[in-house]
Amino acid sequence: MNHLQVVLFSSSVLIPSVIAAMKFRSVERSFYPFIFFIWVGFLNEIVSYIISFRGGSTTFNNNLYILAEALLILWQFKEWDIFASFKKGFVVLAASLIIVWGLDHGNKQSLGSINLNFRLLYSLMIVLISIHVNNSLVFTVRRSLVKSPVFLICNGFTIYFTYKILAEVFWIYGLNTTKAFRIDVYIIMAWINAFTNIIYAFAILCIPKKPHYIELS
Amino acid sequence: MYSKETTLYRAIIIAVVIIGCIIVYFILSVIRAQKRYRKLNSQNLEAVITSIEKERGRIACDLHDELGPVLSAVKFKLSSVDVSSEIDKKTINQSLFQMDGIIRKIRAIAYNFTPSALQHKGLLFAVQHYIDHYISGSGLKVVLVSDAAVELPHHAEIHAYRILQEIIYNTVKHAKATELKIEIYTAKDHCIILSCDNGVGFNYKDARRHPSGQGLQSLYNRTEVLRGEIHIESKPSKGTKYHIKFPLIHQNQT
Numbered sequence: 001m002n003h004l005q006v007v008l009f010s011s012s013v014l015i016p017s018v019i020a021a022m023k024f025r026s027v028e029r030s031f032y033p034f035i036f037f038i039w040v041g042f043l044n045e046i047v048s049y050i051i052s053f054r055g056g057s058t059t060f061n062n063n064l065y066i067l068a069e070a071l072l073i074l075w076q077f078k079e080w081d082i083f084a085s086f087k088k089g090f091v092v093l094a095a096s097l098i099i100v101w102g103l104d105h106g107n108k109q110s111l112g113s114i115n116l117n118f119r120l121l122y123s124l125m126i127v128l129i130s131i132h133v134n135n136s137l138v139f140t141v142r143r144s145l146v147k148s149p150v151f152l153i154c155n156g157f158t159i160y161f162t163y164k165i166l167a168e169v170f171w172i173y174g175l176n177t178t179k180a181f182r183i184d185v186y187i188i189m190a191w192i193n194a195f196t197n198i199i200y201a202f203a204i205l206c207i208p209k210k211p212h213y214i215e216l217s
Numbered sequence: 218m219y220s221k222e223t224t225l226y227r228a229i230i231i232a233v234v235i236i237g238c239i240i241v242y243f244i245l246s247v248i249r250a251q252k253r254y255r256k257l258n259s260q261n262l263e264a265v266i267t268s269i270e271k272e273r274g275r276i277a278c279d280l281h282d283e284l285g286p287v288l289s290a291v292k293f294k295l296s297s298v299d300v301s302s303e304i305d306k307k308t309i310n311q312s313l314f315q316m317d318g319i320i321r322k323i324r325a326i327a328y329n330f331t332p333s334a335l336q337h338k339g340l341l342f343a344v345q346h347y348i349d350h351y352i353s354g355s356g357l358k359v360v361l362v363s364d365a366a367v368e369l370p371h372h373a374e375i376h377a378y379r380i381l382q383e384i385i386y387n388t389v390k391h392a393k394a395t396e397l398k399i400e401i402y403t404a405k406d407h408c409i410i411l412s413c414d415n416g417v418g419f420n421y422k423d424a425r426r427h428p429s430g431q432g433l434q435s436l437y438n439r440t441e442v443l444r445g446e447i448h449i450e451s452k453p454s455k456g457t458k459y460h461i462k463f464p465l466i467h468q469n470q471t
Contacts, residue, residue, distance in 0.1 A: 084422070134247055135247070138251040145251045166232060181222040188233055212460060213411065213458040214413050216413055216415055
């Protein structure tokens with residue numbers, strides 16, 4: 001697989017982005033954070049292409065993107081009432097993420113370096129919450145799980161971020177010595193990314209329409 | 218790549234495949250467990266609701282067919298008593314009046330248990346009857362808008378009636394509303410029930426999490442038995458809106 005194919009696989013985020021744009025007005029409001037997450041991902045891909053094309057480093061925009069990604073996913077979990085029993089859970093986790101992100105980038109220059117601690121922490125957090133949501137769906141969803149957008153999205157998160165944890169652990173231990181090795185690891189990531197983007201696209205198609213209500217005339 | 222990295226890369230691929238298999242197995246087992254749970258839950262729910270309806274029917278029958286005639290006979294005998302004293306006559310008249318009240322009350326209870334109008338004249342008539350006879354004194358104005366072609370099988374009709382009864386009852390009891398609008402119509406093999414009121418509303422998420430009664434749960438259970446979906450929108454001081462939709466095909470099959 002060459003660089004172009006990796007780029008094409010990463011561009012697969014275009015599919016859920018377009019579907020989300022077409023369905024945006026009709027879907028339930030509780031799924032808006034997920035749609036914003038998809039669009040922010042798409043925007044980051046475009047910015048990354050432009051920067052790469054000009055020969056620059058994409059680390060800066062990626063560092064900002066992953067903070068936005070983590071907060072949007074957390075907001076999505078909040079919309080799904082994950083923090084119902086612990087109402088401050090959202091604020092506590094969001095504050096923790098921002099603090100860790102801030103500590104990873106102690107100064108302005110460090111925004112150009114990869115923030116491994118933050119990446120590991122938020123990936124782990126998303127995987128654990130996704131598993132928790134999936135388990136609770138068994139008893140709460142009254143229709144088939146295969147067509148449940150929450151179930152599909154959580155599985156997408158679990159698959160993608162589990163691999164991300166694995167990859168980040170390798171980088172933390174300094175196992176990214178050669179470019180060839182890094183590219184090979186990213187190729188697997190590109191496959192998984194494309195697969196999860198297809199899951200996200202299907203999930204968006206499964207998001208129920210806003211229910212129609214009547215008004216007193 | 219160095220030879221060490223090649224080994225590492227192979228290890229990563231093996232790890233990815235193993236983790237992938239575990240995740241897929243986990244997902245499949247969750248789907249299977251949920252399918253079983255849903256089936257079991259649906260069967261239990263249907264059995265419980267069906268037995269409740271049967272029991273209601275039996276009680277209604279006993280009240281109407283056994284207690285009603287007995288009370289009528291007592292009333293007849295009481296009215297045939299010949300007394301000369303004015304005080305006794307007055308007492309008997311008062312008793313007869315109270316007896317009429319009891320008979321009316323028993324009929325109303327029996328009707329509430331199993332509305333005969335539902336069996337004989339259909340859902341819309343039964344709902345309108347319920348509104349006219351039991352809600353009229355509450356100060357709530359109920360507007361029922363319906364599609365003349367709404368015809369449901371009896372199994373679905375009883376659940377739809379109970380759902381509407383619950384919505385109306387909840388509006389009278391809790392909403393402090395002055396107006397309630399209900400729309401019932403069929404579209405594309407589905408029956409759709411919509412309602413809105415101008416009452417005080419409630420915190421829907423809190424009510425789902427900590428229900429104070431059985432009303433909301435009953436709505437969910439009956440909708441599930443109908444294989445339908447229910448959406449409720451309510452906020453404090455902004456009224457309550459219901460959207461209930463269920464397929465007609467399933468109802469014909471059951």
